[in-house]
Amino acid sequence: xxxxxxxxxxxxxxxxxxxxxxxxxxxxxxxxxxxxxxxxxxxxxxxxxxxxxxxxxxxxxxxxxxxxxxxxxxxxxxxxxxxxxxxxxxxxxxxxxxxxxxxxxxxxxxxxxx
Amino acid sequence: xxxxxxxxxxxxxxxxxxxxxxxxxxxxxxxxxxxxxxxxxxxxxxxxxxxxxxxxxxxxxxxxxxxxxxxxxxxxxxxxxxxxxxxxxxxxxxxxxxxxxxxxxx
Numbered sequence: 001x002x003x004x005x006x007x008x009x010x011x012x013x014x015x016x017x018x019x020x021x022x023x024x025x026x027x028x029x030x031x032x033x034x035x036x037x038x039x040x041x042x043x044x045x046x047x048x049x050x051x052x053x054x055x056x057x058x059x060x061x062x063x064x065x066x067x068x069x070x071x072x073x074x075x076x077x078x079x080x081x082x083x084x085x086x087x088x089x090x091x092x093x094x095x096x097x098x099x100x101x102x103x104x105x106x107x108x109x110x111x112x113x114x
Numbered sequence: 115x116x117x118x119x120x121x122x123x124x125x126x127x128x129x130x131x132x133x134x135x136x137x138x139x140x141x142x143x144x145x146x147x148x149x150x151x152x153x154x155x156x157x158x159x160x161x162x163x164x165x166x167x168x169x170x171x172x173x174x175x176x177x178x179x180x181x182x183x184x185x186x187x188x189x190x191x192x193x194x195x196x197x198x199x200x201x202x203x204x205x206x207x208x209x210x211x212x213x214x215x216x217x218x219x220x
Contacts, residue, residue, distance in 0.1 A: 047209035104156040
């Protein structure tokens with residue numbers, strides 16, 4: 001079955017970077033965009049950007065421009081989202097989602113704390 | 115930037131019909147999707163392209179989108195439908211989410 005499995009929870013200090021992975025299975029990885037969405041505790045969903053795994057093309061929400069980088073490794077069907085210059089407000093669960101949102105990963109908790 | 119507005123909460127009695135609205139400028143000209151999210155779980159797509167149900171989503175979930183408002187309707191609401199619901203639309207190649215609506219089944 002179609003599945004997205006994300007990497008485990010991370011704890012980072014302010015100013016550091018974090019890289020979250022999203023491994024796809026059950027479908028052809030390069031056929032569907034990957035979107036990244038985050039959710040702070042008790043808050044709503046916030047879209048961060050998308051990546052086309054076939055071309056590597058990306059599009060980022062204006063809020064994250066210059067701080068986020070989305071990449072992929074097609075040989076292992078894995079997408080990555082790296083967020084730099086972390087601050088406490090970046091503490092959230094980060095999700096990857098396939099295509100139109102039909103399948104989501106289980107989420108990765110990123111905690112930014114000194 | 116484009117914005118979508120949802121009511122913070124909606125209450126419904128079991129077996130009744132729940133309607134959750136999502137408002138945005140000329141939203142009817144865009145495709146709307148709806149997600150259900152239960153505590154501690156990832157969002158689940160329940161409606162896409164205004165009114166299509168992914169496989170496995172019960173028929174009691176339906177959607178519409180016209181003018182400035184998209185609506186998620188849950189007919190014969192069950193206790194298991196209690197969750198947060200988010201609308202989402204595409205605008206200039208970006209995803210935009212509404213603020214979310216907490217559906218309480220009383």
